[in-house]
Amino acid sequence: MAPMSNPEAEFLSQTLHKANALKALLNNEFRSLKEQDLQTFEDLQQQKLEVLDFLGSEELLERVKNYSECPETLAENLMLWEQVIALMKDCRELHMRNEVLINRKLETIRGALHTIQTPDPLSSVEIYDRLGKIKSNPRKNPVGNA
Secondary structure: OOOOOOHHHHHHHHHHHHHHHHHHHHHHHHHHHHOOOHHHHHHHHHHHHHHHHHHOOHHHHHHHHHOOOOHHHHHHHHHHHHHHHHHHHHHHHHHHHHHHHHHHHHHHHHHHHHHHHOOOOOOOOOEEOOOOOEEOOOOOOOOOOO
């Protein structure tokens, strides 16, 4: 006699839903990074943390360890679990893509800061102070005119 419901399959379905949500969040995160929409990027971080908390929970780990205890539901659970695993692989790739974009942006910013902070006598780059006046030599007056 088969059980009337499959609570493990319901939990795995919820896990699949969370994995899909993570994938959508990572795509939105990438879009906000490309558009330099930092407010949206920051807003997505809390949502992403909530999903990751669920996906990394001890409860999920324990349930996955025990999901094969009932042979009647094994096939259904296995199918759901394979979908979750496939989605999580996609999410890992999306996360790595976002990380590459963030690192490139950070390198660009570091390069710009280095150019501004390191005076080069052969460089024709002019630097402005806080009042918008051109500094003649950044080494002579590193603090600026206040």
